[in-house]
Amino acid sequence: MCKSKKRYFRGFVNGAGFTRYINFGCRLWRHDHTDGRSCITGFTLIELLVVISIIGILATIILASLNNARNSARIVKARAEVSQIRKAIAFLENDANEWPGHKTIDDVQTGVSGNEMWDLTVPEAGLAVTDGSFQNWDGPYMNTIPLDPWGNPYFFDTDYDIDLTAGEEWAAVVGSFGPNGDGQNVYDEDNVWETLKVE
Ligand SMILES: [Ca+2]
Numbered sequence: 001m002c003k004s005k006k007r008y009f010r011g012f013v014n015g016a017g018f019t020r021y022i023n024f025g026c027r028l029w030r031h032d033h034t035d036g037r038s039c040i041t042g043f044t045l046i047e048l049l050v051v052i053s054i055i056g057i058l059a060t061i062i063l064a065s066l067n068n069a070r071n072s073a074r075i076v077k078a079r080a081e082v083s084q085i086r087k088a089i090a091f092l093e094n095d096a097n098e099w100p101g102h103k104t105i106d107d108v109q110t111g112v113s114g115n116e117m118w119d120l121t122v123p124e125a126g127l128a129v130t131d132g133s134f135q136n137w138d139g140p141y142m143n144t145i146p147l148d149p150w151g152n153p154y155f156f157d158t159d160y161d162i163d164l165t166a167g168e169e170w171a172a173v174v175g176s177f178g179p180n181g182d183g184q185n186v187y188d189e190d191n192v193w194e195t196l197k198v199e
């Protein structure tokens with residue numbers, strides 16, 4: 001235990017100057033031979049536990065909000081990149097009259113398998129590179145196709161169920177599997193996508 005620091009407080013009351021000591025938060029006093037009494041400072045165990053709990057709660061809140069902010073920023077980035085890829089597909093469509101994977105333009109499938117591209121960096125996608133089979137290909141329509149902000153490839157699906165309820169509404173979309181990384185024909189809520197054509 002140590003002596004508390006005494007702090008001087010100077011002020012004026014009705015024009016008369018005064019000086020006095022203020023001891024902040026002193027709970028225990030002891031007498032000593034220098035100035036009569038001094039403050040014994042320190043915290044009780046309960047006080048320390050309360051302070052530690054409050055710090056813990058604050059840290060949890062701050063970490064959670066940082067995490068939310070980071071995820072929101074990633075979703076914004078994914079939307080921007082999906083939009084960019086969609087525009088690239090429109091340029092490919094304009095030149096080659098085909099969609100990535102040599103899919104027929106505007107041909108929305110209805111729940112059959114095998115019409116998806118899970119990786120748009122491949123030559124058959126015709127966006128950054130071509131497999132040589134796209135007529136009038138005049139790309140690259142994007143220099144590189146990035147991974148989404150969660151490290152997964154963007155996809156192109158011509159039978160994507162855009163109805164998030166139990167019902168079905170098929171569309172051709174370009175998208176990201178979203179934060180949970182699931183999405184190969186899962187059509188879950190956290191996916192980020194843009195529609196090229198609805199059935
Ligand atoms: Ca599909």
Ligand SMILES: [Ca+2]
Nearest residue numbers: 163165166167
């Ligand atoms: Ca559905």
Ligand SMILES: [Ca+2]
Nearest residue numbers: 177178182191
């Ligand atoms: Ca997902």
